[in-house]
Amino acid sequence: MKPMRKPxxxxxxxxxxxxxxxxxxxxxxxxxxxxxxKYQLAFQLxxxxxxxxxxxxxxxxxxxxxxxxxxxxxxxxxxxxNYRYGDYVTAESNLNQxxxxxxxxxxxxxxxxxxxxxxxxxxxxxxxxxMPTYRALSEMKIFQVENPTSQYRQDVERMMDDLNNxxxxxxxxxxxxxYHMEDYQxxxxxxxxxLKENADNRYxxxxxxxxxxxxxxxxxxxxxxxxxxxxxxxxxDYFNLVSEYPESKYAKELDGLYKKVQxxxxxxxxxx
Numbered sequence: 001m002k003p004m005r006k007p008x009x010x011x012x013x014x015x016x017x018x019x020x021x022x023x024x025x026x027x028x029x030x031x032x033x034x035x036x037x038k039y040q041l042a043f044q045l046x047x048x049x050x051x052x053x054x055x056x057x058x059x060x061x062x063x064x065x066x067x068x069x070x071x072x073x074x075x076x077x078x079x080x081x082n083y084r085y086g087d088y089v090t091a092e093s094n095l096n097q098x099x100x101x102x103x104x105x106x107x108x109x110x111x112x113x114x115x116x117x118x119x120x121x122x123x124x125x126x127x128x129x130x131m132p133t134y135r136a137l138s139e140m141k142i143f144q145v146e147n148p149t150s151q152y153r154q155d156v157e158r159m160m161d162d163l164n165n166x167x168x169x170x171x172x173x174x175x176x177x178x179y180h181m182e183d184y185q186x187x188x189x190x191x192x193x194x195l196k197e198n199a200d201n202r203y204x205x206x207x208x209x210x211x212x213x214x215x216x217x218x219x220x221x222x223x224x225x226x227x228x229x230x231x232x233x234x235x236x237d238y239f240n241l242v243s244e245y246p247e248s249k250y251a252k253e254l255d256g257l258y259k260k261v262q263x264x265x266x267x268x269x270x271x272x
Contacts, residue, residue: 026041026053029041029057030056030057030060031060033064035061035064035065038057038060038061038064039061039065039070039074041057042054042057042058042061042074042077043077045057046058046077046080046081049084051081051082051084051085052081052085052087054077054081055078055081055082055085055087055090058074058075058077058078058081059078061074061078062074062075062078071102072098072101072102072105072107073107075094075097075098075101075102076098076102076105076107076111078094079091079094079095079098079111079114080114082094083095083114083117083118088117088118088119088121088122089118089122091114091115091118092115092118092119092122095111095112095114095115095118096115098111099111099112099115109147109150109151109152110152112143112147112152113143113150113152113155113156115139116136116139116140116143116156116159117155117159119132119135119136119139119140120136120159120162120163122136123136123163123166125166126166126167126169126170126173127170127173130166130167130170133163133166133167134167136159136163137160137163137164140156140159140160140163141160143156144156144157165202168198168201168202168203169203171194171197171198171201172194172201172203172206172207174190175187175190175191175193175194175207175210176191176206176210178190178214179191179210179213179214182217184214184215184217184218184221185214185218187210187214188211188214188215188218188233191207191210191211191214192211194207195207195208204244205241205244205245205248205250208237208240208241208244208245209241209248209250209254211237211240211241212234212237212238212240212241212254212257213254215230215233215234215236215237216231216234216257216261218230218233219231219233219234219261227264227268228265228268231261231264231265232265234257234258234261235258235261235265238254238257238258241254242254242255
């Protein structure tokens with residue numbers, strides 16, 4: 001192995017010494033009692049986008065500045081540093097405490113919004129646990145009521161729309177699962193129930209389609225004595241969709257099934 005060249009060796013050693021010096025300076029200020037130096041360091045780190053380090057210093061400052069004019073600033077930037085770092089759980093806790101402690105602070109409205117954004121980022125995909133989504137929506141509704149003219153209102157509405165979309169998709173997909181499993185009776189009931197609970201579900205057209213298809217397939221696979229009444233359920237579901245969505249992408253397929261059912265019902269009447 002060739003020996004390290006002297007200039008390169010000196011450069012490496014200088015970098016290591018500088019790093020050690022910086023670390024020592026950071027630790028000295030962080031664990032020291034110089035509040036002014038700590039305050040200055042916290043904002044230097046924040047401006048340098050070293051948010052995890054900044055959060056550590058703001059946290060260390062939070063006790064020293066309690067009850068002082070700097071109190072709300074330190075508490076806010078502690079939460080903001082964790083938010084910018086992407087630690088939404090800790091940031092939400094910081095900001096929640098802040099808005100309750102400093103209701104008159106000039107940072108209060110922004111803190112309320114950032115807390116909502118933390119809750120939004122802590123939700124899951126529609127297939128997973130919806131409880132964080134329900135919690136976030138509940139807090140967002142409270143924000144809308146308490147802050148009707150907020151500059152963040154549109155951002156909150158956007159988040160709420162996305163979260164409501166997840167819940168509506170979850171309800172639709174949960175009911176559709178029965179159809180996928182070919183349990184058409186259960187699918188028909190579940191799909192009907194989705195619209196009973198939320199008539200404005202944004203997947204309404206798809207839900208009406210699979211409701212009609214469930215009715216048709218349930219009737220098709222029924223014993224002869226039960227088919228007539230079950231085909232009539234399909235007819236009712238068919239008209240529900242085509243009357244509401246005359247240009248539906250499903251209309252052509254359902255029109256064909258409806259004609260088949262009409263022939264079956266006519267023969268049944270003739271034989272009856």
